[in-house]
Amino acid sequence: MHANPTWLFDLDNTLHDASPHIFPHINRSMRAYIERHLGLEREAANRLRQDYWMRYGATLLGLIRHHDIDPAHFLWETHQFPDLKRMLAFHQPTLNALRRLPGRKLIFSNAPRHYAEAVLTLTGLAPIFDAVYTIESTRFQPKPSLEGFRALLAAERLDPKCCIMVEDTLDNLRPAKRLGMKTVWVSASSRSAPCVDVKIRHVTALPARYGRL
Structure with missing residues (x-):
């Protein structure tokens, strides 16, 4: 892995828990x-x-x-919410864990921009990320479409071999792996998969596992 990788983070159920509300x-x-x-x-x-x-x-x-x-x-x-702040289930130690990771960090989400930016602002995550790629950025070609990945890589002039994709959805890690990225699966599942380099239950474990990437 490149000395300073570029991290591509999914948003929902990766950086916060979207399942309850x-x-x-x-x-x-x-x-x-x-x-x-x-x-x-x-x-x-x-x-x-x-x-x-x-x-x-x-x-x-x-x-x-x-x-x-x-x-x-x-x-x-x-994606209109009566009280998004109250609906968010966010683990505050996530902020420090992400700050400890070397390299640039991008959001790569299938969500719309107005919602993604609201979540990033309310959680305090916004300053950690250098750019936000949402479904509008990929001309409505959501993950796992390769077109969405290629649009992001072209826009950022990135070599996929220098990228680490962090995702809760296994299907979205397969194209990342095919393109040559390292992959992190955020999951409590006991499954393993050939497209996964590292599996963690929560992103707070990333700094400790970074050496494996």
């Missing part, structure tokens, strides 16, 4: 959006949301492909 709220918002704009009943809207997520890696891609939905409108409407 944020993801359920987004799922409800997406279902409601599909009900409103496609005129579907609740159960049908939920099935469609999950079906597109399974088939394309993002509900949005199915809506663009099959229903001509405006992606910017969809992302704005489905």
